[in-house]
Amino acid sequence: MSDILPVLMYHSIGPIPAGSRRRSIFVGERAFERQMALLARRGYRGVTMDEAHAVLQRGAPTREKLCALTFDDGFLDNVTVALPILRRHGHRATCYAVSERIGQRNRWSEDVLGVSSPLADEGALREWIDAGMELGAHTRTHARLTTLDDARLEDEVGGGKRALEDRFGLRVSQFCYPWGAHDDRVVDAVRAAGFAGATTIERGRARMGVDPLRVPRVHVLNQHHLLQFWLKLETRYGDRR
Numbered sequence: 344m345s346d347i348l349p350v351l352m353y354h355s356i357g358p359i360p361a362g363s364r365r366r367s368i369f370v371g372e373r374a375f376e377r378q379m380a381l382l383a384r385r386g387y388r389g390v391t392m393d394e395a396h397a398v399l400q401r402g403a404p405t406r407e408k409l410c411a412l413t414f415d416d417g418f419l420d421n422v423t424v425a426l427p428i429l430r431r432h433g434h435r436a437t438c439y440a441v442s443e444r445i446g447q448r449n450r451w452s453e454d455v456l457g458v459s460s461p462l463a464d465e466g467a468l469r470e471w472i473d474a475g476m477e478l479g480a481h482t483r484t485h486a487r488l489t490t491l492d493d494a495r496l497e498d499e500v501g502g503g504k505r506a507l508e509d510r511f512g513l514r515v516s517q518f519c520y521p522w523g524a525h526d527d528r529v530v531d532a533v534r535a536a537g538f539a540g541a542t543t544i545e546r547g548r549a550r551m552g553v554d555p556l557r558v559p560r561v562h563v564l565n566q567h568h569l570l571q572f573w574l575k576l577e578t579r580y581g582d583r584r
């Protein structure tokens with residue numbers, strides 16, 4: 344029985360692009376494969392945030408070992424590289440897409456990373472959805488929400504949700520704060536837009552009864568070895584790393 348449901352945070356799955364100033368958000372394909380295989384071997388089932396939300400809010404310890412798998416920004420490699428691996432091991436996951444950047448590149452990170460990478464286009468995201476994975480929202484333009492006035496805040500949060508729902512013909516109930524930036528006003532806007540849940544970049548493993556609009560995550564980064572990955576999942580090792 345467990346009252347913990349770790350939510351793992353990934354970005355890109357693939358090689359570090361040439362010229363990148365930071366490597367942490369790029370988890371290699373082989374490392375990812377080994378992580379997903381380890382989860383399955385140890386009896387974990389990877390779930391979407393929609394499924395995790397239902398379990399976390401029910402609040403009763405689970406008999407089954409669950410962990411939620413999340414991918415921020417909607418990188419193309421989430422579909423071309425990660426999706427086959429997820430399917431092979433029977434896991435599900437949530438990918439948070441930026442509605443006005445679909446099929447483009449993550450230029451918002453270029454100042455930090457020195458490079459940009461391709462984001463999934465509409466066809467790739469449909470493939471993701473058709474495989475039983477979840478599409479979550481990550482605003483219209485990856486704006487830093489705490490800096491926006493109320494009207495622009497609603498447009499980024501609610502507008503991003505409606506754009507994804509209209510384009511893909513489904514309900515989008517899960518949100519992720521770009522840059523992790525949130526405060527009480529932003530959280531209120533996410534709730535008002537109709538989202539059931541939202542993830543932050545606060546480090547830690549989610550526990551039953553967690554605030555559904557402030558769900559912390561376990562950061563899985565390029566430099567983590569498989570043992571560190573396991574410690575982060577099973578212990579409090581990841582609360583500070």
Ligand SMILES: [Zn+2]
Pocket residue numbers: 415416481485520521522
């Ligand atoms: Zn992001």
